[in-house]
Amino acid sequence: MLLPPFAAAGPIPSRSQLDFRIQISSHTPVVVVEGSDSARLRDDLYAVNPFDTSESDYRYYLKLADDFVRLRAILDNEVASRKSVSAVGANRQDLGIALDRQLSSLSEKIDSERMAAMLSKVELTKRQVVFSAKQLKDDLAAVPVYVSSGHSSGASSSSGVRTLKRAFSSKFGMLVDQLKKDCLALDALYQQRRDSIATTGDSLKKQMNSTVGSSKVSDRGTTMYVRNYVNFGGSDQSQNQANSRYVIPATPPPVSLLAVPGKLSQPASLNRSRPRP
Numbered sequence: 483m484l485l486p487p488f489a490a491a492g493p494i495p496s497r498s499q500l501d502f503r504i505q506i507s508s509h510t511p512v513v514v515v516e517g518s519d520s521a522r523l524r525d526d527l528y529a530v531n532p533f534d535t536s537e538s539d540y541r542y543y544l545k546l547a548d549d550f551v552r553l554r555a556i557l558d559n560e561v562a563s564r565k566s567v568s569a570v571g572a573n574r575q576d577l578g579i580a581l582d583r584q585l586s587s588l589s590e591k592i593d594s595e596r597m598a599a600m601l602s603k604v605e606l607t608k609r610q611v612v613f614s615a616k617q618l619k620d621d622l623a624a625v626p627v628y629v630s631s632g633h634s635s636g637a638s639s640s641s642g643v644r645t646l647k648r649a650f651s652s653k654f655g656m657l658v659d660q661l662k663k664d665c666l667a668l669d670a671l672y673q674q675r676r677d678s679i680a681t682t683g684d685s686l687k688k689q690m691n692s693t694v695g696s697s698k699v700s701d702r703g704t705t706m707y708v709r710n711y712v713n714f715g716g717s718d719q720s721q722n723q724a725n726s727r728y729v730i731p732a733t734p735p736p737v738s739l740l741a742v743p744g745k746l747s748q749p750a751s752l753n754r755s756r757p758r759p
Contacts, residue, residue, distance in 0.1 A: 502669050505556050506662055512555040520555035523608060527551065530615040532622070532650065539647055546654050550611070553662065554604055557597065564593065585683040589676060596672035600665050607661045611654055618650045 505512075514520045527547040533540040625642050 502556075502560075503666060506553065506666060512552050512559070514551060514555050515558070518555070518558050520551050520558045523554050523604075524548070524551040526608065527611065530612050532615045532618040533647070539651060542651060543654070546651075546658055550607070550658050550661070553658075553665065557600055557604070561597065581683065581686060585679055588679050592672055592675050592679065596668060599668050599672075603661055603664045603668070607657050610657055614650055614653055618646060621646050 514524060524547065527550065528544070531540060531543050531547075533543055622643060625639050625646075
């Protein structure tokens with residue numbers, strides 16, 4: 483029997499194999515590992531279900547909660563997948579050049595910042611759902627249900643209860659939908675940053691492979707936003723000299739840019755008489 487995607491244990495495929503947007507948009511079930519952050523989120527959401535088990539809204543709430551937990555489980559699996567890839571790459575770290583190591587480090591920082599931003603959105607949405615569920619319970623408890631002499635308030639009370647429940651269910655659904663949109667927007671933003679790092683790396687490698695001048699990669703001051711890569715351009719080399727071992731030194735700076743020695747003037751006398759007014 484063929485198992486559906488994510489049904490098998492272990493980390494999900496890498497982003498290159500299965501795009502994050504496809505995972506978010508599809509309804510394929512994701513395994514929630516017991517003891518994981520997604521499992522704790524599920525327990526927290528189930529615990530605040532404001533509906534009675536006999537009501538249809540009870541199952542609807544669980545459906546929305548499971549959709550929320552599914553998104554959190556996708557992020558859990560991404561973390562597990564990234565750790566396994568990093569463990570393999572750590573053994574090959576010494577084989578790469580300085581530029582490759584720096585580009586890899588910047589990419590890891592981008593992925594970590596992306597994950598932190600998404601998890602922050604998840605935590606904010608969870609707090610909003612929990613607060614709204616507790617508020618709904620308090621509002622339902624405050625609805626009077628009684629029958630006085632000749633005047634029944636049961637109909638109006640039932641209508642008020644339905645209105646409160648519909649409002650909460652609608653809000654919960656909108657929160658989950660907005661969370662998905664926020665995660666997709668964050669994914670697109672950090673993908674642009676990752677592409678920028680890759681483009682910069684390709685450009686620098688072409689410069690370093692050039693036979694004209696010399697290039698140096700400086701790791702000082704290099705961050706995710708500032709890349710401190712310096713290219714020292716020298717004199718153009720002819721085609722005949724391109725394959726030779728002789729390297730033309732860089733052109734010296736003009737004389738106007740060189741420092742020149744100077745002398746300090748004699749200090750002014752401190753006892754110089756001041757002119758009278």
